[in-house]
Amino acid sequence: MSSNNKVSLRGASAKEITRDALLQKATIQRNIRNEARRAASAAQLIQRVWRGYHSVCEAEIAIRSEWDAYVAKEWPVYQSTATAQTLTDCILRPFLFFTRRYHQKENVRGDSDRFVICFTILLQSINMADPLKNYCGLSTGSKDQQSTWRCQVHRLLRLSCLGLVEGSARHHSDLLKLASLSVRMLVALTDSNMWICFHKEDDKAHVKLVVCELLEWTAEGNGKIPLYPAVAVCIEQMCPLKREDGDRPVPLQKEKLLIVASAITVALRPLQQTPVEMDINRLGQRLSSAKRKASEDFCSCVLTIPYIVQRLPAAILPALQHPSVLSLCLEAFETLIPHLTTADISYHYFKTISQQVLLVPDYVNTSPSAAALTNIVALSKCPTVNGSTKFVDALSIDAYLKAVCSLLDQSLSWLKSLQTDSAENEQDDIHDCLVHKTRYCKCEKSPEALFQADARLQMLKDLEPLCQLWHLRQLLDQSCGKCNSEADHINLKSDTITATLKLSDIAMLYLKVSTVFKSLHEERIPCPVLNLLAFAPGFLCQLWGWLDDVLGLSQCCNEKANYKTAETKETGTHLDRLVPQKDERMSGSLSSRWASAVSKIKGKGSCSEAMDSNIKAIEEDRNANIWNIERMRSGPMGIPKEALRVLTLFCAAYGHLLMILDDEEFYERQVPFTLKQQRVIAASLNTLVYNGLLSASKQKSLPLLDVTIKCLNSLYGRDCRRSFCFVNLWLAPAFVNRPPIPAAARAHEVALASIRTRDYSQAPAIGYVLALIPHVIPFEERVQIFREFVRSDKMARKMVMGPGPASITVAVRRDHLVEDAFAQLNVLGSSLKSGINVSFVNELGLSEAGLDYGGLFKEFLTDLAKAAFDPGYGLFAQRETDEGLLFPHAAAGKLQHGLQMLEFLGRIVGKAIYEGILLDFSFSHVFIWKLLGRYVFFDELSALDPELHQNLMYLKHYEGDAMDLALDFTVTEELFGKRKIVELKPGGAQIQVTNENKLQYVYAMADYKLNKQMQPLISAFSGGLSDIISPAWLSLFNARELNQLISGGEHDFDVDDLKANTKYTGGFTETSRTIKQFWEVLREFEPGERCALLKFVTSCSRAPLLGFKHLQPAFTIHKVLNFWASMSPFFLIFWSAYL
Incomplete structure (x- = not known):
């Protein structure tokens, strides 16, 4: 079987590749070629720049050498006949060429001798009267000459600033000469009066415009000329803060004094130029903008130098206090404050110009805003002929207030950052001690902590003028307030004079000052600001009078009722209990309801219905609502912003005064307010705080609520000790809409946790009310809330411990009750909350018969307390003037186990x-x-x-x-x-x-x-x-x-309440003849006899607070056949059947 071979027409060795891969490969190769071309181009650019730089350096070296030879040999020959143009061409052109890059170098020390020679030649030329030989004569020459001269002067001004810095920073005689010549150049080039070559009025007017343009360029240089950083370096280096012979500053040498004075003169010139004499309006507008820029640079660089007033000689300070300077600086701080966040501002500005190595300044980690604040405060005051102090003349008080308030805010941020850093450092120290197993000693402070403490003390000293009476008086002289006070009070201008300040502006200033001082002061040290405000004659009256007029608080109260003082003895203290007299508006029944309400609040009524009858009596009073001030019902959000400032300051100052105001001043002399005014103040603050805590926006009002709550609680505490208010004044804001007791108890627990974190948005409002101003809730309801706390705690403990009674059992001897109880119960700690079974041991050492179902433990507890708190035992004492009330004996802590015994009790x-x-x-x-x-x-x-x-x-x-x-x-x-x-x-x-x-x-x-x-x-x-x-x-x-x-409760109890909560056993009922006779006889008893009966049955002569339904065990009358039956551990009255 044969197969046909496949022939690839592209060649047998060709590898298949996709179209996308081919494109990606071509792109990569193209990028490589482009990158190679850019690298070659960059290399050529670098080589070209380097060759240019190297050529320039060689040219500078050559020109510098030629310049040295020319100045040394040829210039002395032609100096007497040389014209200004010759000076420009032969001296300045080469000098400016080889010094053109000094704003980028580290320092100018290498050419300092050449600076001295050049500046000397120029100063000699400027002092010539011949216009052809005077260098400044070129300012009126041809256009080319003017252009060249202006460019050269700009460069000279810049180099003069660099020479001033170099000569100031390095304490050497030759360099000091450089600083002197540099500042003389700055003075000569910015003062047309020193150009003596001009005699015609037209020429003088023209050169004034030229100088104005120079000053404008100097002010708006945007870093081209480091004038103000150079002046700052000059002041810091030549005027150190080192002291000798105590507090006497180190006197300056004459030469240094002239340098510093000249530098400040030049720095102030851009601020003092006025366009009044100018014919060109456009130039005048440009100059005004330049003045603002110059004032900002002056403030940021010069006025942020720490303690500049202490550094400078007294003869120089009036120049800084001139209205044309100080007012501009105060206005400049409004726009400059956000930028004052970097320390060493003058060096920060100067680093972009010169990186020279300066001497280490004599301050570290100083806030620019804090330095500027202390400087502004010091510069704004001056002594008077009679030895007192006042603001400098023509000072803009409005601008002063705004600047100081802004700087105070920035300083407070800095102080908070210091506290944060200090806390972090302390935590790091503790951690290091734990790691290395060494003992941490809080008293051993680090150098940073010591510096921070010194900085705080120095700042306190520098801000003392803000806490002095003259400062407050001068501000009030220009406020819109008026104080109807005696001759020795603060004198204020009449309302007919147009006021330049609002009282709320002054309040804002002192609020910020008090905040800063609280941050600077340690705890328990009186704040000097609050001392000033509290003791300034008539000031508190003025604040409250202003608030009363603006908010109409007295009108809201409409307190026109007649009052009489009923002196009542209660717990050893004479209480001035206010009771309204009967008049046309109050019927006899209403008066009786008031008497009943007052007596029940005092504790005479003790039945469970006391709370309901008390609230009902108060709610039925047609005048009770006057204490719920209508103007304050919307809380802080319903008060104008200006009034909030004044109210916050008033509460802070008055709360401070209340801590040291004695009873004679408060009640008899009635200073600073009458008792009627005190009631209006208390009602106003009470309503404001209550509704403020109910408000959803209370987080925004924390500063006001903090000081208001403190002042309100001080008034309430004084009223508790010796009353000056109606009972219902404190209860008025919370008459209605109170939540159920369990809900209020839960809200209180949540509120306590959120208060610690300063987050007032996490808990229901009633929780904050209970935590901060619980007095607005009736006493009986608060007792129920307290019992709810206990009930919840007991339920939680049962869940933890499981069901069933507690198993703690103690056996005590009746004749050694305190010792046995201390030995057995003191070790329990918080476990003492658990149930305890008590058995008594008789004289023979045998346990007494009987089971403890509550009565034995109550008997044990009351007998133990009676024995341990007896003055004869030595732990507690009592005064005859205090009606037998107990307090710890001063020697109790010195007794054996005295403190442990007090803890046990x-x-x-x-x-x-x-x-x-x-x-x-x-x-x-x-x-x-x-x-x-x-x-x-x-x-x-x-x-x-x-x-x-x-x-x-x-x-x-x-x-x-x-x-x-x-x-x-x-x-x-x-x-x-x-x-x-x-x-x-x-x-x-x-x-x-x-x-x-x-x-x-x-x-x-x-x-x-x-x-x-x-x-x-x-x-x-x-x-x-x-x-x-x-x-x-x-x-x-x-x-x-x-x-x-x-x-x-005290003195007596409610027989009907006892009758309603009594149990009958053994055959007795409520309708039994014996029982009816018992209650009739009990009602006929005197209060002391009734209390004696109660003490016989319950071992305590006082009734439970919420009535006898809360008596545990319950009051019981038992019918027995044997009259001499033994007593059981219940609250029983054994009644013989034969009686």
Whole structure:
């Protein structure tokens, strides 16, 4: 079998290839050829450029050598007869040729001698009176001469700036001469008055235009001429911040002083040119634009030099303070602020021109905005003839405010970045210590941290003028406000004078200043800005008067009712309880409802219906709604922007003042506001904060809400201690639309978490209300919310621990109750929340018969608390003036296991609150406020140490010389017969109390007694209490309310409520004759007798807060045949059947 062979006509060796592959191959080969051609072309270009560069360099070397020979030999011969044209052709042309690339080189040091020679020759020519020999005479020559001269002058100005930098940066006598000649060249070429060759008025007018064009070119050089960076380098290098002999600046040498003064003169010339004398309007418009550009460059390069006022001699400062300069700079900062984000601005600008090696500046990591801020503040003030301070004349206050506010914002950003860097560095140090297993010491600060601390202190010092009274007074003199104050208050101009400022602008400035100072200051150090605003005579009155007029707050309140002060004794404190008088608008029934409401809020009523009757009485009051200020019901979003600024500043300043305002000033002297005004302020802030927290846009109003809440809580805390407001004033905003108790409790927990992250958009609004201003919710409802917290916690613990009762059992001896309880329960910690079974051991060591179904534990807890808190035990004490209220004994911490015992007692009180068991004692309000973490007012010291409080009040208002009292900043402690001297501030033993610092001494002493001395004891007690009860739960209450939560209502209880919640067993019923007689007799008892009966049955003389339905176990009357039956562990009254 044969086959036919196939023959390929293309050749037997040809390989098959597709069309696409063939095209791709051709494309690749084409690209390779193109790349080779480009490489060859690039190589030729590089070679051509290099040959050109090399030829130019050789030409420069040759021309430089020829120039040196000509200047050394021929020029001295022809100098006397040489014309300006000869100077141009023979001297300047070759010099400018071999120096034309110096803006790209590292420095000009290699040609510094040639610079000196050239500048010397030019200055000699400019000083000649002959127009033909004067170099500047060419500015009026032919067009070609003018063009050549203008081009050469531009190059000379640039080289003069480079020579100034070189001569300033390197401290050498020869280079100092270069700097001197360079700055003289700048001065001579930019001042037509120095061109003495012109005598005709037309020529003088023409050269003025020429100089104006030069200054315009200098201002709008856009990097062509480094004038302002060069001036900045000159100031920084020749005027260092080094000090000698204390704070006296290092005096400048005469030559350096002339160089610096001349450099500043040249830098200011573009800012001071005016187009008034010009005939060409277009040039005038161009010059105005150039002035703006020059002012921006001057600000960015010169005014960002740290502490320029301290660097420069005093004789130079008036030039910088001239209105034509300072006002332009202030306006320039409005557009310049976004660019002030890079440190060392002058060097940043100069790097594009010269990469020379400068001396290391004497500051590191300084913010340009912070430096500019301190410089602007320092330049804007000047002393007066009588030794005070004022703003410089003709200062644009409006521009000053805008510039300072903008710079404050930028400085605050810088300070926040410093804090972030410091925190990151600290975390890195801790990490390194953990890696290398070394001990981390927070007190050992790094050099960077030390520098940051020094920078903060220096900035505080530099910004002190903003915190001085003259500054505030001068601003208010130009504001639109008017203060109806006494002669010693701040004097303000009449409203008839046109005001240049708004009060809201001043408020905005001081808000920003206070924010910066808070960032600069450490905690617990008074902010000087708030001190100024709080104590400036009449200033707070002016702020509130302005707000009242603009918002009509007093009109909204319409507070025309007559008030009388009813002094009531409650928990040892005289409370001025305001009660409205009966008049035409208030009927007798309404007055009685008010009396009932007030008595129930105070705790006299204790039934479960107290809350409903109280709210009903308040809601029925036709005048109650006046405290829900209509103008504030929309929250911060309903207030104009300008009013928000003033309101924020008012709350910040007044909240600061309230911390140190004593009762005599607040209630008796009524300064700075009357009690009527205080009520309007409290109602306004109360309504504003409540509705602001309900608002969906509260995140935008955080700065206002922060200071407003602080001020509001200060007013509320003062009212809690000694009332000046109606009860319903605090409840008015939240009369309606309150959510159910469980929902409110859940919202509170979510709100606490979001508050820590400063995100107010995550939780329901009522949660923020409960967390920040719980007083707007009635006390009884807050108690129910607290019980909901406890109920939820118990449910969670049951889910964790499983069903069934707790198994913790303790056996205690009745005669060693405290010791046994401490030994067995102190180790439990937070496990003390669990159920505890108690058995008592008698004197023989045998357990007493009986089972604990709640009554034995309650008896154990109350007896334990009674024994441990007894003043005779030594841990707590009480004052006669405080009606037996308890507070930790000062020596408790020094006893054996004293702090541990206080922590244990904190858990015991927490357990009692957790289980709803009432204790038969109350704590001092000072102690309660400290447990709640609240501020304690100065007058609370009267309850702790009445004699010390009286002495401090005497010193505070002492009109004589405080030095006569021979006091210092120390306090003497006496414990166990030993005396110890404690300094109230570092070095306090050497600080004598004077009239200037006596307020500091008064409040330092009060702070020591109320805070520092008790802090270890309070920390121990609150630590144990927080093991059982979350501090967030207790924050719902004030001191009086928390005492009621611990010990129940006071003085009496509601018999009908007890009757409605009583159980009858053993055959008794509610209709039994004996039972009816019992209730009739109980109603006839005196309050003290009723309380004694309650104490006999329940071991506590006070009723539960929410009524007897919350009494556990329940109140029970049991009928027995044997009258002498033994008592069981329930709350029982055993009644004999034979009675």
